Amino acid sequence: xxxxxxxxxxxxxxxxxxxxxxxxxxxxxxxxxxxxxxxxxxxxxxxxxxxxxxxxxxxxxxxxxxxxxxxxxxxxxxxxxxxxxxxxxxxxxxxxxxxxxxxxxxxxxxxxxxxxxxxxxxxxxxxxxxxxxxxxxxxxxxxxxxxxxxxxxxxxxxxxxxxxxxxxxxxxxxxxxxxxxxxxxxxxxxxxxxxxxxxxxxxxxxxxxxxxxxxxxxxxxxxxxxxxxxxxxxxxxxxxxxxxxx
Amino acid sequence: xxxxxxxxxxxxxxxxxxxxxxxxxxxxxxxxxxxxxxxxxxxxxxxxxxxxxxxxxxxxxxxxxxxxxxxxxxxxxxxxxxxxxxxxxxxxxxxxxxxxxxxxxxxxxxxxxxxxxxxxxxxxxxxxxxxxxxxxxxxxxxxxxxxxxxxxxxxxxxxxxxxxxxxxxxxxxxxxxxxxxxxxxxxxxxxxxxxxxxxxxxxxxxxxxxxxxxxxxxxxxxxxxxxxxxxxxxxxxxxxxxxxxxxxxxxxxxxxxxxxxxxxxxxxxxxxxxxxxxxxxxxxxxxxxxxxxxxxxxxxxxxxxxxxxxxxxxxxxxxxxxxxxxxxxxxxxxxxxxxx
Numbered sequence: 001x002x003x004x005x006x007x008x009x010x011x012x013x014x015x016x017x018x019x020x021x022x023x024x025x026x027x028x029x030x031x032x033x034x035x036x037x038x039x040x041x042x043x044x045x046x047x048x049x050x051x052x053x054x055x056x057x058x059x060x061x062x063x064x065x066x067x068x069x070x071x072x073x074x075x076x077x078x079x080x081x082x083x084x085x086x087x088x089x090x091x092x093x094x095x096x097x098x099x100x101x102x103x104x105x106x107x108x109x110x111x112x113x114x115x116x117x118x119x120x121x122x123x124x125x126x127x128x129x130x131x132x133x134x135x136x137x138x139x140x141x142x143x144x145x146x147x148x149x150x151x152x153x154x155x156x157x158x159x160x161x162x163x164x165x166x167x168x169x170x171x172x173x174x175x176x177x178x179x180x181x182x183x184x185x186x187x188x189x190x191x192x193x194x195x196x197x198x199x200x201x202x203x204x205x206x207x208x209x210x211x212x213x214x215x216x217x218x219x220x221x222x223x224x225x226x227x228x229x230x231x232x233x234x235x236x237x238x239x240x241x242x243x244x245x246x
Numbered sequence: 247x248x249x250x251x252x253x254x255x256x257x258x259x260x261x262x263x264x265x266x267x268x269x270x271x272x273x274x275x276x277x278x279x280x281x282x283x284x285x286x287x288x289x290x291x292x293x294x295x296x297x298x299x300x301x302x303x304x305x306x307x308x309x310x311x312x313x314x315x316x317x318x319x320x321x322x323x324x325x326x327x328x329x330x331x332x333x334x335x336x337x338x339x340x341x342x343x344x345x346x347x348x349x350x351x352x353x354x355x356x357x358x359x360x361x362x363x364x365x366x367x368x369x370x371x372x373x374x375x376x377x378x379x380x381x382x383x384x385x386x387x388x389x390x391x392x393x394x395x396x397x398x399x400x401x402x403x404x405x406x407x408x409x410x411x412x413x414x415x416x417x418x419x420x421x422x423x424x425x426x427x428x429x430x431x432x433x434x435x436x437x438x439x440x441x442x443x444x445x446x447x448x449x450x451x452x453x454x455x456x457x458x459x460x461x462x463x464x465x466x467x468x469x470x471x472x473x474x475x476x477x478x479x480x481x482x483x484x485x486x487x488x489x490x491x492x493x494x495x496x497x498x499x500x501x502x503x504x505x506x507x508x509x510x511x512x513x514x515x516x517x518x519x520x521x522x523x524x525x526x527x528x529x530x531x532x533x534x535x536x537x538x539x540x541x542x543x544x545x546x547x548x549x550x551x552x553x554x555x556x557x558x559x560x561x562x563x564x565x566x567x568x569x570x571x572x573x574x575x576x577x578x579x580x581x582x583x584x585x586x
Contacts (some may be wrong), residue, residue, distance in 0.1 A: 073474045088472045090465035092532035093458075101462055102473035104455050114453035 002061075003028045003195045004049070004080075004164055009058035011044050018044040019055070020219045026164065031186060031196040033206035033227075036216035037239050042199050045216065046168055049197070050082045051075030062163070081157035085168040087149050089141050095148075096124035096137035099156045127155040131185055147178030154185060164195045171205050183209050203232045215239055222246070280526030280578055281538040287570075288545050291552060299555040307551065309434060313502075315540070315547035316436035317495045321514070322521040322539035323447050324491030327484045329522055330464045332531025333381060333388035335485065337373060337395035338492040338518055342511025344403040345369040346496040350412035350506040359418035359425075366497045367490060373399060374489025378482030396515070403508035413505035426501020436498050440540055443491075448536035457534075460484055464531030520567055521546050524574040545570060 002025040011019040019041045026032050036042045048055050051069030060067050062078050069075045075082070089098050100120050107116040124137035133151035141149060150170060157165050167186075171179045179202075186209045189196050200206050206213055207227055215223040215238040223230075223238045223246040230246070237243035276282050295302040321338055328335045349366040353359065373395060380391045415422050428435050451457040459480050462470040471477045492511075500506045523529065524545055525538025549566045553559075 072472050076474065082472075084472065088466070088469035090462045090469050090532070092465035093462060097458065097462075101470065102459075102475050104458060106455070112453075114449075115455065115458060 002026060003030075003063060005059075005061035005064075006045075006049070007059045007061070009045065009048060009055045009060075011041075011048060011053075012056045017219055019048075021058070022216070022219075022221045024214060024221065024224070026195045026197065028163070028195055029190050029193045030212065031190050031198060031210045033210035033213040034197055034199045034216065035201075035203075035206060035213060035235060035239055039218075040216040040239075041219040042216055043168075044219075046082075046166060046197075046199055049075065049080060049166055051080075076160070076162075079160075079163035081160065081162035081165050083150075083153045083157060083165065083167045083170055085172070087153040089149060089152060091140070091142040093141060094137065095128070095135050095139050095141060095144070095152045095155075096120045098141055098152050099124045099127065099137075099159065101156070103159060123159075124155065127158050130158070130188075131155060132181055145175075147174040147181070150174055150178065150182060154182070162194065164197065165189055166197045166199075168199045169201065170198070171200060171202055179205065203235065206235075207232060217241055278581075279535060279538075280574065280581075281535045281541045283577060284524055284526070284538070284541050284545055284574060288541065288548060291545075291548055295548075295552050295555065298552075302552075302555055305432075307555075309429070309432075311544070311547050311551050312437045313434040314550075315543040316434065316440040317499050317502075318514070318517055318521050318546065319440045319540040319543035320436075320443060320495045320498075321488075321491050321518045322525060322543050323443055323536065324488035325518050325522040326447070326525070326527050326534050326536070326539050327460055328388070328488045329519075329527040329529060330460055330531055330534040331467075331481060331484055332464055332529070333481070333484070334392060334519065334529070335377065335488045336389065336392040336515050336519075337377060337399055338488065339511045339514035339516070340396045340399040340403065341370060341373050341489055341492045342496040342499065342514055343508050344373070344399045344406070345493040346500045346506040346510050347403050347407045347412070347508055349497055349500055350415065351406065353415040353418065353422065354412050356416045358416075359422050362415075362418070362422070363497055367493050370489040370493025370496075371486055374486035375482060377489070378485030381485065382478040382481035400508070400512070407508045409508065411505055411507045415504075422501045423504050424501075426498045427504070436502070439494075439498065444536050444540050447539070451534055451536050456480070456483070461532060461534060464533070466532075517546060517567070518543075520571045524571055526578070528578070542574075 004026045006022060006024040008021040008023060009019055010017070010021055022045060034042055034045065047053060049060070051072045051074045054068060054070060060069070067078055090101065093101070105116040105119045106113045121137040128135045128137065128151060131151050131154060133148065135144065135148040135151045141152060154170070170182050174182070183205060186196050186198065198206060198210055210227055212224065212226055213230065213235055214221055215235060217239065225246060234243060234246060238246060301307055325335060325338065345366045348369045349362045352365045353362040377392055377395055380386045381388045425435055430438060451461070459470065459475045462475060463477055463480055467477055496511060499510065521542035522539060523542070525542030526535045527533060527538060546567050549570065550563050553563055553566065
């Protein structure tokens, strides 16, 4: 049974049809690369899965159950975590504070409930070391490198042990060494039964970690192939439209 | 092989220096904050004043300075919260007038001090709530909303009071005047209240999710929203808190002066905002210091007091407050540039 099942998802913004009848299914432990040129509908599809807005028509199923998201929290509660391209971090807070943002750990002191700094620093530290990142829980995000910021955003998704992690361009704008770290993390997510959707422009990254690649062009899915059955050349052809469909 | 290990030591060295630079704690963290430097300026000014005027270090003068600053300090604590969300509340000054009038009218009508206090706070909550709803849910600019509210509230205060002064506070008059103007252990009651509130806000900013979320909203409201923080409700609560501090300050000030007119508090918002910014708040949001509010308010009151004692006409007071405000922001800019 598939973990996430999208059926004939359509999204229109007035006269603009951003998505036209897209189907997509993902099994647990599977990583799917979502590729397409700018304006192909990747972001729109992502935002629908993330609960930013509902589709105009079509259904979303999780573990066979029909769901309807109206806000990002609904998606998170259904087990979908998102790493946004802009990372959605608060620069003025520490790494640990960002990891726990909205889900702060608290402890009781008499009648008062207070933020549990030691526990949050410790847990954030564990998450960073799992990611093999040198990010320090007490550092301010403002002072961090692109890779460290990425680690903070990814560590945040690990807090709740999600079923599906959606990553929007996680390997853009970070160093080669950090790309390897992020890809290694995606492998680890897969090994532990998490499904991953990787939205990326970087062909080598998709071919390294994904099991399948889905290609969007002008709001329609034009291909959904196993990585073993395709080549970067074919995918490029599909993205730019040199190959009609596959 | 040697190359590689050298690279690794380089990384280690870089990490080490990053750690040293960023994981500052205790005293190191304190001296990086704006309130610390303003406190130094405060102490320096006080030091100079002890030589300029014999009257400065007298118990009476210190009593007066601390009492006068407390009214602004209490309001600056609330204003800090609003400014931390990158907002501003221009209506607090006129709210002092309105909530003071409400208190006066209730107590003049023979109600006890409890009812007077409650009415004062309800007026404050109402104004803060409207401000908050307009800013958070209708996404109007805080400057415009609270500027409009300033005008509305001034007018309401005039209407409600029928433009009369109130100096009769009914059966609890003596108690009320003691609360506002009295002292415990030689320290004015309002200063005790400022101290307790500062401690409460310090705790709130450091140890509560409410405080953490307000700071997060100031840093990146969009990210806060995506993280599941109820940004709109938080914003409403922030404006209500700011108004409550204005209401409390009004309640105490009426008790202290023993009378109230609807002009009370007029233009106080400027002093409160100046105190908040001098105390380290950043109008771009995301920065808050509980201790900054009383320190900023203290500096402004100290300037006023010093000018009087040094024989400089009080007409110059606003000039120096403005000067310190600009200097404080300049200092902040210079320090930020150095830090990056």
